Amino acid sequence: MQRRDGLKLLAATALCAPAVTRAAHAADRFATYRGTTIVVNWPAHPHYDAAIPFVVEFTKQTGIKVEIDKMQYMRMHDKQLLEMSKPQSDYDLITILGMWKTEYVKKDLLAPLGPMMKNADLADPDYDLADVVPAYLNNIGAVGGPKGYLAGPGAELYALPFGTETSVLAYRADILDSLGLQPPATYDELLAMLDPIHDKAKIGAVTSRGQSGHQATHAFLLHLNPLGGQFFDENWNVEFNGPAGVKAVETLKRFVETGPAGIPSYGFGEMENAFLLGQSALYLDTIAVFGGVKNPAKSKVDGKVRYALHPKGARYSAESGGFGIAIPKRSANQEAAFLFMQWITSKSLDVAIAKAGGVAMRNSTLDDAGVLAMYPEYKLLKQQLVYTDADWRPMIPEFGEIDEQVLGLRVSEALIGSKTPKQALDESATAVAAIMKRGGYLKT
Amino acid sequence: MARVGAFKSMVNRSAPYMLAGPAVLVIGFGCLYPTLLALRLGMEQWSLGTPWSSATYVGLSAFGLALTDPVVLHSFGVTLAFAAVVVGCEMLLGTALALLLEQPMRGMAVFRTIFIAPMMVAPIVVGMMWRYLFDTQYGFANYLIGLVGIGPQTWLGDPVLAFAAIVLSDVWQWTPFVLIMVLAGLQNIDQSALEAARIDGATPLQAILRVKLPMLASVLVVTALMRLIDAFRVLEVIYALTFGGPGNATEVLPVLIYKTAFVSQKLGTASAISVLLLLVVSALSVAALAISNPMRDGRR
Secondary structure, X not given: OOHHHHHHHHHHHHHOHHHHHHHHHOHHHHHOOOOOEEEEEEEOOHHHHHHHHHHHHHHHHHOOEEEEEEEOXXXXXXXXXXXXXXXXXXXXXXXXXXXXXXXXXXXXXXOOOHHHHHOOOOOOOOOOHHHEOHHHHHHHHEEEOOOEEOOOXXXXXXXXXXXXEEEEEEEEHHHHHHOOOOOOOEHHHHHHOHHHHHHHOOOEEEEOOOOOOHHHHHHHHHHHOOOOOOOEOOOOOEOOOOHHHHHHHHHHHHHHHHOOOOHHHOOHHHHHHHHHOOOEEEEEEEOOHHHHHHOOOOOOOOXXXXXXXXXXXXXXXXXXXXXXXXOEOOOOOHHHHHHHHHHHOOHHHHHHHHHOOOOOOEHHHHOXXXXXXXXXXXXXXXXXXXXXXXXXXOOOOOHHHHHHHHHHHHHHHHHOOOOOHHHHHHHHHHHHHHHHHHOOOOOO | OHHHHHHHHHHHHHHHHHHHHHHHHHHHHHHHHHHHHHHHHHOEEOOOOOOHHHOEEOOOHHHHHHHHOHHHHHHHHHHHHHHHXXXXXXXXXXXXXXXXXXXXXXXXXXXXXXXHHHHHOOHHHHHHHHHHHOOOOOOHHHHHHHHOOOOOOOHHHOHHHHHHHHHHHHHHHHHHHHHHXXXXXXXXXXXXXXXXXXXXXXXXXXXXXXXXXXXXXXXXXXXXXXXXXXXXXXXXXXXXXXXXXXXXXXXXXXXXXXXXXXXXXXXXXXXXHHHHHHHHHHHHHHHHHHHOOOOHHHHO
């Protein structure tokens, strides 16, 4: 264990004192499962890295052992499907991206959380579900409802947010100041400052994801919604290849031209690293960067970064979603997994993990004086959450194929110049329409 | 007596089948069963995580679709180009190194061990290692070209450079295989032929081109075919290095099969493409056996 991990553990122990007290009251809740080992599938991600030291504390308090299977997050889906398809799942708790939830539920692979939350033997009376930021709960946990993937009549909760994301703009105040530039409030202002930053400051302007597949789709959708576009209309007809979509791809192409070298090969890690290593002046992506900037092992830009709202295009908007944790239906340890899930997403742990460099997902944490003292940027997050749109991507079961093999491929081709933005989007639209017909969404 | 003789004759005739039978059954089951299962799966549309009873029978349509789908055809083209380039480079380099390392020199055993080390590294590790080496921000490749005044390149974000990257990683790992095969072949060359060439006044280059390489011909052809078969099946390195990108510039057939099965959840289509790939690889294997079948000499 490194010194840093040791310090995190000490902090975890101190911060968990209230939870210790509550744990004493809830001894019966955990007693049945003492000695049980649960297997948890977690991603290599800053939030989860920040949470790992607290897992030891959970075992100390409850006697439930936690074995973590950590992997690159885009590779979790295949592994999870294989594990959850077995008569008995080897995983007791999995980390999901919001876009996987409907597929898993359609295949009857996840346990609904409602019954466990209502079970007095398991439920923590202090657990405040209403405190969780609704956009996160809606985006990551809800399945059903009128659209099938958001809250509403008929929706059920299948996952709890953990490692949430909202897009914000991070910028190097020192560089913008030296060029006499103000942080961009709109996409027009943002696009206008790309060349001056690139040419005069001799640094990449905006870092961005761009790797073929999911990362390219994510980058595209990050801009589609603020620029006034949407993926489908109300009747599931493709809309993303309209003028807003073309502008979104053109914006990405400008980022490639003026940004740090290598954007077409960047996943989230490379994209964030470019900013943290001082190779770009602007970062427009998830709030995971809050902790990254302050992490001396990763960042060369601590003290030079300020934050602003995701710039306005045709409207203010920001992505909201990220990761959540869910329980496989065929897990033999569902109850123990639920106890862990409930504990790690409780109010006190949300504060503790946020202080350790993770991200907050509860309103109470966003108002916590201790968290705000360490991360004043959470004030901005609260403002940004007003503008988030939970429906910025259609999380239907077919989205995985659209994301990785259709849109992600074509947008990537546009970024490397083998297709024009319009051509890439029109080809994608045709392929997506075929998928939607196959899925029964479109009749003709 | 006649009956006993007939019985003995029958036992003698059937002995080879009885001895080889169990092994043939085990190998047949081990090889044929998964192949037949893949064929069967190719006729169904089934998504992982759902009960098999939910699979829909689609007959041979997935095979027809795989043969005409532009995505599959593109991927086949990438696979062919990849296989041709890597096998060509590996054969040239491996043979040249073998000819060099064949000479008796002090410490040659150490050199040979070092040269074959890459082959022992797990392919997924090779992929990760080269991903870091080709990283635009802090990769060693950009550092090296920077020494000669060339600016940083987007190795894995440019279609041509990404293709070069997957070729380089494969050549790095599998040239040692060619080296070992050719070295073994060189050690079996009849020294009297080389001696005769020297007496006839052949230069070292002439001895290589006119004596050694012709005598190595069957080893070289079989080695090339074995590498070709492997090149058609390469997955792990490209999975870790580019995952088929940028766009689909490095999407070889095994990567496409993986994505079709696990991303698009079309296991039937993925199986159909796998069967087509199997046919190509089988044809290459038959060619390899036709050129140098170890059983052939025994039959003569």
